[in-house]
Amino acid sequence: MPGTTSRVITVAPLPPEKCAYALARYSRSPDSIQKSLDWVRTHDSAKFLESFYFQYGHASIADLGHIVMCFEGVSELAATEIEDEQLWDGQARSSRYQDFARSGFVTPPEFDAEQSARYEQAGRTLLDAYQTVHTRAAGYLSEKLPRPAEMKEDMYRRNIAARAFDIARYLLFFGVPTGVGQVTSIRTLERQIRRLKASEFAELRSLGDEIASACAERAMCGLGEAPEELVAPTLAKYVDVDSHRARSRADLKQWAGQNLPPRSMPEPGRVDVLRPVNTPAEIAATLLYPVTDRPFRELYEIAEGWTAARRAEVVDVATASRTRRDDLLREFRGGLYAFDLVIDIGAYRDLHRHRRCQQYRQEYTALLGHETPPGIDESGTAAIAAALQSASSLPQPGAQYLLPFASRSRFLFKMDFAEAEYIIRVRSGVKGHFSYRQVAWEMREKLMHLEPELGRLLQATPPWIEDPLTR
DSSP, X not given: OTTTTOSOOOOOOOOHHHHHHHHHHHHTSSSOHHHHHHHHHTXXXXXXXXXXXXXXXXXXXXXXXXXXXXXXXXXXXXXXXHTOOSSOXXXXXXXXXXXXXXXXXXXXXXXXXXXXXXXXXXXXXXXXXXXXXXXXXXXXHHHHSOOOTTSOHHHHHHHHXXXXXXXXXXXXXXXXXXXXXXXXXXXXXXXXXXXHXXXXXXXXXXXXXXXXXXXXXXXXXXXXXXXXXXXXXXXXXXXXXXXXXXXHHHHHHHHHHHHSOOOOOOOOOSEEEEOOOOHHHHHHHHHHGGGSOSOHHHHHHHHHHSOHHHHHHHHHHHHTTXXXXXXOOGGGOOOSEEEEEEEEHHHHHHHTXXXXXXXXXXXXXXXXXXXXXXXXXXXXXXXXXXXXXXXXXXXXXXXXXXXXTTBEEEEEEEEOHHHHHHHHHHHTSTTSOHHHHHHHHHHHHHHHHHOTTTGGGOOOOOTTOOOTTOO
């Protein structure tokens, strides 16, 4: 074999389960990788995975096989939930570079005929306003920002269109269809399937079933001929519903309704940050955050004032439905800094891509208002307001599909200082969308106040410094 004397040996792509089998055997024997590959060719990978991965619990084996998978025509809401894995690599279609005006929208299967009609009327109104706002914003930007002599006309037009989409995207809504491409390990895909199957949204539950079915079949497309191998047939047999997550959330929501005192803290603003020092109180507050509408600071202060027995009660409620197969919920993970953000959904879709932090969200809502960026005229603002009113009158789950990207919701991001510095530096740059640029700047200001000694390390571009023709 060429290159056998090298210490670095590249391996051509293999079917995911055979790749996992080959690398797992390689780690468990003195043989070379070539001998391990030869072994795999003549032995059944499914039998190996049945024994070591599922029966003996060697879960790390599933990290050795990766699957490329795409989701087409899913709603933006579904795309957001698909991407909600920390060990996830992928991208969704960009609202900056594509025109969504003719894309139509996904109607929630939860709606009856009358509710669907109201939803679809509001959706058409939003997309009409989206197209109008984009056309007017492009004209306005062309007048405000004449083409520099050194910039080619086609590049100038693309930059103007992209910045106009930055404004118009506030009229897009969760029901707009999009596409997502992802590369995940078998273990991450298994967790994703189980999580989607437990979703409150019918679209996501059906996607979980479709992913499992796709794993039991041959790959549908590729650069060459479709392979004969099934994608991940052994995996597909064992992806049951993550009932612990759904049951735990329901139990915590009931406990919070019965035990939390009346809300007393005013809204802390768009960005709030604190550095929890009481770990049990932090975990209790984080467990309660997604099932309430309260600021994280209020929940943390309440939990800090509780006895150890009361905090333990929250933990017990959260773990009561846990089985031997279930990991602790992600809410048990800690972070040095907790950023509580009340931001528009569009900005969240961008910040959500940062994987080196712990992320939690409360229920999407029409009750926190919406952002109104410069460049949106009265017709656009009226369409957003009308959509929020319509969403408030539709049943849940389902009403969330009508929430425009302009609408605000509450999200908790927990991270160490290095990740905070990275997000602030990267997301405040002039190439970014003005919405998350403002969020990143406010994160810097809050963290500077909390950590004055480290503030000199927080490099950021103020949002008032602009270069709209840079992408």
